[in-house]
Amino acid sequence: MGFIGKGLFDGMVVTARNFVGSYFDKERLVTVQYPEERVQTPENSRTFPFLVYDDDKSPVDTMRCVACKICEVECPPQCIYIVMDRDEKGKPRQRPKVFDIDISVCMQCQICVEVCPFDAIKMDNDYEKSQYGRFDELVEHLPDLLKSNEYYNRIKPTEASAVDAKLKAEKEKKAKKAAPAAAAKPAAAPKTTAPAAPASTASKPAAAAPAAKITIPEDAPFTPEQRQWLSGFLSTIPAGAAPVTGAPAPPAPGAQTPAAGAPTGDWPWHDPALGMQQRLDLAKSASLADKLMAAMAQTDCHACGYDCRGYADAIAGGAEKDLSLCLPGEAETADMLKKLMEEAGKA
Amino acid sequence: METLYQQLRSWFAHAPDSVLFWVSVAIPIIFVISVFPGIFAYTTLVERKALGRIQNRFGPNRVGRWGILQPIADGLKLLIKEDIVPRRADKLVHFLAPVIAVIPSILLFSVVPVGTGLVPVDLNIGILFAFAVSTASVLALFMGGWASRNKFSLLGAMRAVAQVVSYEVPMVLAAVAVVMAVGSLSTLRIARAQAGGVLNITNWFVFRPWGFVGFVLFTIGAMAESARTPFDIPEAESEIIAGYHTEYSGFKFALFQMGEYLASIAMAGITVTMFLGGYNGPGSGPGWIGGLISMFWFFAKLAFMIALNIWIRGTWPRVRVDQLMSFAWKMLLPMSIINIVAVGFWHYITIRPLAWIITTLWLALWFITLAKLAATEGVAPRTYRYAS
Amino acid sequence: METTFWILSAITVLGALFAITLRNLVHCVLSLILFFLGIAGHYFLLRADFLGAVQILIYIGAVAVLMLFAIMLTRHVTGDEGPREVLGGKWWAGMGTAIIIAGLLWAVIRKDQLAQLLPTGAAQTSVAAIGKALVADWVVPFEAMAVLLTAALIGAVVIALEEVIRRR
Numbered sequence: 001m002g003f004i005g006k007g008l009f010d011g012m013v014v015t016a017r018n019f020v021g022s023y024f025d026k027e028r029l030v031t032v033q034y035p036e037e038r039v040q041t042p043e044n045s046r047t048f049p050f051l052v053y054d055d056d057k058s059p060v061d062t063m064r065c066v067a068c069k070i071c072e073v074e075c076p077p078q079c080i081y082i083v084m085d086r087d088e089k090g091k092p093r094q095r096p097k098v099f100d101i102d103i104s105v106c107m108q109c110q111i112c113v114e115v116c117p118f119d120a121i122k123m124d125n126d127y128e129k130s131q132y133g134r135f136d137e138l139v140e141h142l143p144d145l146l147k148s149n150e151y152y153n154r155i156k157p158t159e160a161s162a163v164d165a166k167l168k169a170e171k172e173k174k175a176k177k178a179a180p181a182a183a184a185k186p187a188a189a190p191k192t193t194a195p196a197a198p199a200s201t202a203s204k205p206a207a208a209a210p211a212a213k214i215t216i217p218e219d220a221p222f223t224p225e226q227r228q229w230l231s232g233f234l235s236t237i238p239a240g241a242a243p244v245t246g247a248p249a250p251p252a253p254g255a256q257t258p259a260a261g262a263p264t265g266d267w268p269w270h271d272p273a274l275g276m277q278q279r280l281d282l283a284k285s286a287s288l289a290d291k292l293m294a295a296m297a298q299t300d301c302h303a304c305g306y307d308c309r310g311y312a313d314a315i316a317g318g319a320e321k322d323l324s325l326c327l328p329g330e331a332e333t334a335d336m337l338k339k340l341m342e343e344a345g346k347a
Numbered sequence: 348m349e350t351l352y353q354q355l356r357s358w359f360a361h362a363p364d365s366v367l368f369w370v371s372v373a374i375p376i377i378f379v380i381s382v383f384p385g386i387f388a389y390t391t392l393v394e395r396k397a398l399g400r401i402q403n404r405f406g407p408n409r410v411g412r413w414g415i416l417q418p419i420a421d422g423l424k425l426l427i428k429e430d431i432v433p434r435r436a437d438k439l440v441h442f443l444a445p446v447i448a449v450i451p452s453i454l455l456f457s458v459v460p461v462g463t464g465l466v467p468v469d470l471n472i473g474i475l476f477a478f479a480v481s482t483a484s485v486l487a488l489f490m491g492g493w494a495s496r497n498k499f500s501l502l503g504a505m506r507a508v509a510q511v512v513s514y515e516v517p518m519v520l521a522a523v524a525v526v527m528a529v530g531s532l533s534t535l536r537i538a539r540a541q542a543g544g545v546l547n548i549t550n551w552f553v554f555r556p557w558g559f560v561g562f563v564l565f566t567i568g569a570m571a572e573s574a575r576t577p578f579d580i581p582e583a584e585s586e587i588i589a590g591y592h593t594e595y596s597g598f599k600f601a602l603f604q605m606g607e608y609l610a611s612i613a614m615a616g617i618t619v620t621m622f623l624g625g626y627n628g629p630g631s632g633p634g635w636i637g638g639l640i641s642m643f644w645f646f647a648k649l650a651f652m653i654a655l656n657i658w659i660r661g662t663w664p665r666v667r668v669d670q671l672m673s674f675a676w677k678m679l680l681p682m683s684i685i686n687i688v689a690v691g692f693w694h695y696i697t698i699r700p701l702a703w704i705i706t707t708l709w710l711a712l713w714f715i716t717l718a719k720l721a722a723t724e725g726v727a728p729r730t731y732r733y734a735s
Numbered sequence: 736m737e738t739t740f741w742i743l744s745a746i747t748v749l750g751a752l753f754a755i756t757l758r759n760l761v762h763c764v765l766s767l768i769l770f771f772l773g774i775a776g777h778y779f780l781l782r783a784d785f786l787g788a789v790q791i792l793i794y795i796g797a798v799a800v801l802m803l804f805a806i807m808l809t810r811h812v813t814g815d816e817g818p819r820e821v822l823g824g825k826w827w828a829g830m831g832t833a834i835i836i837a838g839l840l841w842a843v844i845r846k847d848q849l850a851q852l853l854p855t856g857a858a859q860t861s862v863a864a865i866g867k868a869l870v871a872d873w874v875v876p877f878e879a880m881a882v883l884l885t886a887a888l889i890g891a892v893v894i895a896l897e898e899v900i901r902r903r
Contacts, residue, residue, distance in 0.1 A: 004718050008663060015401045015662045022400040031404045440761065472862065475788040482796025486768065489803050493761055505807065508800060515796075532862055 043156050046123035048103045049112055051145045052152050059146045060095070064120035067096040071112035071121055079105035080112065099145060103129060104138040117220050117230065119163050125155055166217050233307065269294040270308065276332055288344050289316035295336040296326045315341070350464065351375070375467035379456045386649075387608045388418035394657045401661040421601075428597035433496055436594065440494035445599040448487035448606035451480040455613035458534045462626050462642035463633050466535050473534035474526060477617055478519050481572060484610060485511050491603070495594035503593070506580055506668055511572055513675040518568025520683035521561040524690045525552060525621045534617070538625025547631055551624035556707045557689040560714075562622040564683050566655075569614035571675070573607050576660040580668050615652035623648050678717055685713045739780060747773030760806055768799050785862050 022028045032039050049071075055062040067084040085097035112121050124147070131137035153160040222230060269282035269290075276295065283294035293312035306314060314320035315337065323341065324334040352371040359367065392414060396406025407414035432441055458473040460466035470476050485508055492504020526532055529540045544550035552558030571578040592603045619625060628644030631637055666674070689706045696702040750770030757763045771794040778787035869877050 004715075011662045012658060015658060018403060019397065019400045019658075022403060028403050029400075029405060033405075033408075437759065437761070440765065443765075470784070472784050472788050475785065475792070475862075479788045479791040479796065482792055485796060485800055486803075489800065489807075490765075493803075493807065501807065505804070508804070512797075512800065530863070 041125050041127075043158060045125045046108055046110060047125055047127050048106055048108065048123070048129065048140070049101060049121050049145070050124045050147045051099065051121055051142070052119065052149055053146050054149050056148055056150075059148070063095060063146060064118045065096055065099065065116075066094040066118060066120070067092075067099075068117070070115050070117070074111050074115045075106075076109060076111060077105045077107055079103070096142065099142040100139050101145060102139045104134065115221060117217075117222075119167065119217070122152055122156070122159075122163075170217075270298050276336065280336075287316070288340070289313050291340055292316055292337060295340060296333050350469075375457070379453065379467055383453070383456050383609065383612065384605070386612060387605060388422070390608060390612065390653055391421070391604075392417050393653075394660070397654075397657050398661045401658075425598050425601040430597045430599065431594070433594050436496050437494040440490050441594075442599075444487050444491035444494060445595065445602035445606070446487075447490060448484060449602050449609070451484040451487075452606045452609035452613055454480045455610065456616070459613065459616040459620060460535050460538050460625055461616075461645050463631060463638045464535070465626075465638065465642065469533060469535050472532045474522055474532045474537070474617075474621075477534075477613075478515070478522070481610065481614070482515065484606065487603075487606065491592055491595070497594055500593050507574060510574070510578060510580065510668075510671055510675075513672055514568045514571035514578070514679070517564050517675065517679035517683040518572065520680070521564040521568065521686060522621060524557055524561045524683075524686045527687065527690045528552065528555075528557075528694065534620050534625075538620050538627065541624040542627045542631075546629040547627040548624065548629070551622065551627070553622045553624075555693070556703065556710055557686050557693055558622055560682065560686050560689070560710050562618070564679055564686065565618055565622065566652075567679065569611065569618060570656065570659070571671075572614060573611035575607075575611055575656060577663040577666045578671060579665060580671065611656060612649070612653065615649055615656065618652055619645065619648045623652075673721070678721055681717055682714065685710065740777075743773050743776040743780065747777070761803070764799060764802050764806065767802070768795055771795050771799065785865055 018028070051063055051065050053059040053063040067082050069082050069084075072078075072080040072082045079102040081098065081100040081102075082096050083098035085093045085095050087093055108123070110123055113123055129138075149160070149164070153164070220227070269279040270293070279294040279298070280291065283290045286294075289309075289312045292315050293308050296308045296311060298308055306320075311320065311325065315323065323337040326333040326337075351374060352367060355362075355367050355371055392407070395417070396408075396414065399406035407417045410416045410420045432438060455477055457467040458470055458477050466473075488507040488511065489504050492500045492502075492507070495501075525537060529537045531537065541550045541552060553562045570576075574580075592600060595603060624644075626641035626645040628641070628647075631641030631644055689710050692709060693702050693706050696705060747770055750766045750768075750773055753766035754763050754770060757766060771790065775787045775790040775794075778784070778790055
């Protein structure tokens, strides 16, 4: 029944049907009216990082971040700025006082989330972050960044429940280990052939015995040696105490295998509360490696890639040439290290 | 206008002559300038919303409830936009082109009767004046394209002028058929000739064989005149950026749009007058009540024609420029001449049923012949050449 | 009435003057359009409304558009024409011709002679009267013009056809 112009007429019928149908059949109109309705983003979508805390009653006390500055160092565009919180005596509390993320710089690569050993920083999926300015208004500070674990569970249920299960398992293991009040000596650590391993000071049982060994999660990006070392290190941290390092041979990437050493009292200068001159005085009679260690900032933050002892051993042994890796120590440490190396070279 | 003057005279017998004269001139002007640009503004909104619904989406609905303030927002935005004139453009011509685009479109409204006896100017040569004025808008297309110093604008202007000029001829000849049937060029008399009949409806010319063909021809010609889809080659974005009004920004662009839409609304008004019975409908007639009802019928029919325009815009694809020209010269022009002959038959065969039969047969046979002749080039199977 | 006449005449004469003196060719055509408008106005003033409307329809709508097309297709698109002599070297030839024609016209339209030539009675200016006159009294010139127009149309088609054949 094709008359001339039938195609045109059929087209008109189709559009008429669409037009009339759009008033009666609500599913025809697929527009999502944006501010009133929103399209659900998938669970894995990510925008900018946020910090997780566990208890609503005191977010600042229960935040998981310990200001180790790994994410600050690893961030490719360097958009994170962290300052560790210290108490009145200058001892570091294991949490940040200042944690700024510049979201106009952040490229949402998620590397900070991948390297964080404490599951403290996670990716948010909130995309409505427009501000009226381009500079200060787009820097997020610590109060903005702290969000609860419930929020994390809400936006990313699968991921968050996995993290929660892992943390719970670790806590249980730690409680089981705390029953025998053993030292936190990681057992049978492989001895190294690394030159910077003062065997005399190693393997002494610790004075400040921690409760149990904390294991690092399996998906954290560390080699097994690094993981073991970190476990040992972390287990020396009861609440508020200063970390004591005992291990030689820090987890430098692939360079050395650390000997799991117990923390000792042999390094009296290893106190971040002491000033530079005090520390050097305490280490005056010690070896070069000890003097170098005394010049550092004593936080064991691993910004240089080692802990303080390990960095000093590496410099003294010649394995590490870069003297300016100590982030907390900044220029003071770098200059002192240079001076010490020059004196050692002349001597 | 004379009757308005006399009417005012009879009410205010004591007022001085010149005042009455100027008042009787001002009232139609104010009516046209306030009503029809308002219709234009809300036609743009209705068009956007209707096209949206056809395309399974909402139209604009953010500015004001249901988007009612959208035309005002658009107008304001275009007003405060920077007015960019290309550096080596012809400044005078560039400035005059949008002006010359709008003036004929507004002048067209002066011969459209909106109610019984209500036409701003009752000219003896109403239809001829309408066509003369709409021809002048061709100049604006050319001036816009030339003054922009842009090869694409010039090309768009050439195609636009060719399109408008070629579709004018069948349009005018279709109108000639109506003029022949009525015996006068005055739009008021044409509308009056369609009164009477059952419910004031059956005398409409669209219900006559020659009137129906004429209606189709005139509507197609009117759509091509104002460069509306499917004939919007001159200004389609995917074809030629924006053709002759590429280099216009801000309010000059708004004036081009206004000229185009007002021309399409005015042509719709003239179509209504000539084919759809003008202001006639059940209940229209002389006097106050009849006049108001006739105004209602006129605007209802105008709304129908505008809706038809929008519907066609949302449905049919764009016609290619060579298809466009061949359609005009090979199909519409012969059909319009045949239509004139058909009116002649209608007029001179006094036995009505016989006139119906002969006219309908004449038109149908010629239409089929032309269609077959035009459809000779089919779609040949494609031949491929492969690189060896 | 008088003031309208003088204003229209001013527009017409100025349009004609600018059409021959402006440098830019498109501006010349535009002022020629102004001239046509002035003439149409004069027709309306003389109550020959059909003629005035047809003047606009044909001269402005067709002839001027044709001239613009011709300019557009034959000129360099950017429109840089270079200096153009407004009054050329042989300006006295044009001036002389204009004076001769003006004199002839004045001789023709002097009042006493003209009145005898004009037809008596009121002018029949309605469209119906013009139509009737064309096919009754003046049918031979009408048909002759129709033949001329058809010949022109066929000639245009032939020229275009040649080009199409040559291109194929």
